Amino acid sequence: MSHAFTAAERQRYRRHLQLPEIGEAGQARLQAARVLVVGAGGLGCPILQYLAAAGVGTLGLADADQVELTNLPRQILYGPDDVGHPKVEAAARALRRLNNLVHYTLHPVRVSSANVRELVAAYDVVVDGSDNFPTRYLLNDACVSLGRPLVSGAIYKFEGQVSVFNYQGGPSYRCLFPEVPSAAEAPDCNATGVLNVLPGLVGTVQATETLKVLLGLGDVLSGRLWLLDTLSFQTRTLRFQRDPARAAINLDTANPADYLDASCASVPAASELSVAELRSLLVAHTPPVLLDVRGPLEYARRHLPGALPLPLPELAARAAEVPRQGPVVLYCQSGVRSRQALALLQALGHTNVQALRGGLDEW
Amino acid sequence: MINVALFGIAREIVGQSSLALPAGEGQSVGELLATLRTRYPELGRLRSLAVAVNNEYAGAEVALHERDEIALIPPVSGG
Numbered sequence: 001m002s003h004a005f006t007a008a009e010r011q012r013y014r015r016h017l018q019l020p021e022i023g024e025a026g027q028a029r030l031q032a033a034r035v036l037v038v039g040a041g042g043l044g045c046p047i048l049q050y051l052a053a054a055g056v057g058t059l060g061l062a063d064a065d066q067v068e069l070t071n072l073p074r075q076i077l078y079g080p081d082d083v084g085h086p087k088v089e090a091a092a093r094a095l096r097r098l099n100n101l102v103h104y105t106l107h108p109v110r111v112s113s114a115n116v117r118e119l120v121a122a123y124d125v126v127v128d129g130s131d132n133f134p135t136r137y138l139l140n141d142a143c144v145s146l147g148r149p150l151v152s153g154a155i156y157k158f159e160g161q162v163s164v165f166n167y168q169g170g171p172s173y174r175c176l177f178p179e180v181p182s183a184a185e186a187p188d189c190n191a192t193g194v195l196n197v198l199p200g201l202v203g204t205v206q207a208t209e210t211l212k213v214l215l216g217l218g219d220v221l222s223g224r225l226w227l228l229d230t231l232s233f234q235t236r237t238l239r240f241q242r243d244p245a246r247a248a249i250n251l252d253t254a255n256p257a258d259y260l261d262a263s264c265a266s267v268p269a270a271s272e273l274s275v276a277e278l279r280s281l282l283v284a285h286t287p288p289v290l291l292d293v294r295g296p297l298e299y300a301r302r303h304l305p306g307a308l309p310l311p312l313p314e315l316a317a318r319a320a321e322v323p324r325q326g327p328v329v330l331y332c333q334s335g336v337r338s339r340q341a342l343a344l345l346q347a348l349g350h351t352n353v354q355a356l357r358g359g360l361d362e363w
Numbered sequence: 364m365i366n367v368a369l370f371g372i373a374r375e376i377v378g379q380s381s382l383a384l385p386a387g388e389g390q391s392v393g394e395l396l397a398t399l400r401t402r403y404p405e406l407g408r409l410r411s412l413a414v415a416v417n418n419e420y421a422g423a424e425v426a427l428h429e430r431d432e433i434a435l436i437p438p439v440s441g442g
Contacts, residue, residue, distance in 0.1 A: 039442045131442035156371050156439035176420070177411035177438040194441060225413075227370060227436065232380065238413070238436065240420035 042199030043129030160202035288327035393423030
């Protein structure tokens with residue numbers, strides 16, 4: 001930690017150096033720190049901005065997406081010229097303008113069970129700004145396996161949640177939310193609106209907690225969940241305990257199905273078909289086998305003629321019943337669960353399966 | 364009466380941000396949830412729904428008291 005600051009650094013970070021709680025030793029800790037930010041989206045942008053400006057020595061950026069026009073109102077590192085470019089590259093360009101003393105490591109990949117161990121191991125702290133449940137459980141379990149604190153934040157419409165998990169023996173994400181929500185609980189990520197400033201509020205709270213973790217400052221938001229409701233302008237902080245059985249779940253002991261991305265997975269276009277395409281297939285010479293992956297009640301209420309019920313929760317156990325020869329089409333109500341079912345079957349090596357885009361709602 | 368604050372998708376399902384419910388003294392969190400799931404069957408589909416009583420995470424066995432502040436908090440995933 002014996003870092004000699006240059007005159008320019010000393011001037012740049014003066015307001016931190018003037019705080020006895022930070023000072024030269026604290027600023028040197030920031031300079032020596034390695035922080036991985038997963039997701040360079042609404043949350044990731046302000047997190048990265050403030051951590052870069054604070055002089056965190058190494059920032060890892062993990063995101064596989066490209067900048068889209070719809071991102072611009074809340075993903076404030078990007079401008080119209082960045083549309084179509086990889087987010088990690090566009091973000092690094094903006095961050096270097098902000099602070100080129102920081103070392104930026106770009107990971108233009110989707111975090112998965114195949115790469116998460118290696119990614120997390122290279123950093124001291126992980127900040128979760130991802131946009132889907134499977135990644136959130138995967139990061140939690142990886143941080144448990146590798147003993148890293150996880151500064152977690154998530155948003156929904158006008159609400160935000162922040163907590164620091166796995167900090168100095170504290171509770172994990174699974175102590176608070178033991179079960180991975182089903183696809184029915186996760187609205188399609190790209191179909192839900194969000195107030196543009198919300199990730200700014202939540203992301204800056206995550207950046208604050210990250211700095212506290214790195215500096216050993218104050219009371220870290222561990223064992224507490226901070227809830228923000230912008231509409232009522234109410235915040236509350238809920239206390240929760242470590243549950244030893246839940247907190248012990250790690251990459252080796254979790255159910256691998258927890259990490260199956262579903263609602264937000266980009267499946268190859270050929271794996272999905274439209275209602276019009278399915279209608280024409282159904283009158284063709286060899287119509288596809290139709291599998292309804294909704295629940296039994298939904299099936300009883302209405303289903304496509306000839307469709308067989310195979311509810312998504314049972315699919316992993318009953319996958320052998322899905323024919324591997326000839327076309328198979330999966331459908332659900334809106335296209336979210338069928339996409340999850342498709343990802344599961346594809347992971348099991350089924351190559352003859354497609355999912356109905358938009359589901360029965362489009363029929 | 365007990366007041367139940369609703370967050371995330373629980374708010375969407377119920378259609379309002381809070382509920383005031385008559386509560387029998389000694390009713391448990393689990394019993395309250397069962398009542399709510401009868402009134403709003405969609406709540407039954409939420410696998411991970413944290414319940415806080417007076418800002419403290421509460422298991423199904425925790426007993427409720429007059430004027431307790433309850434919050435139903437599903438996880439959210441947006442980024």
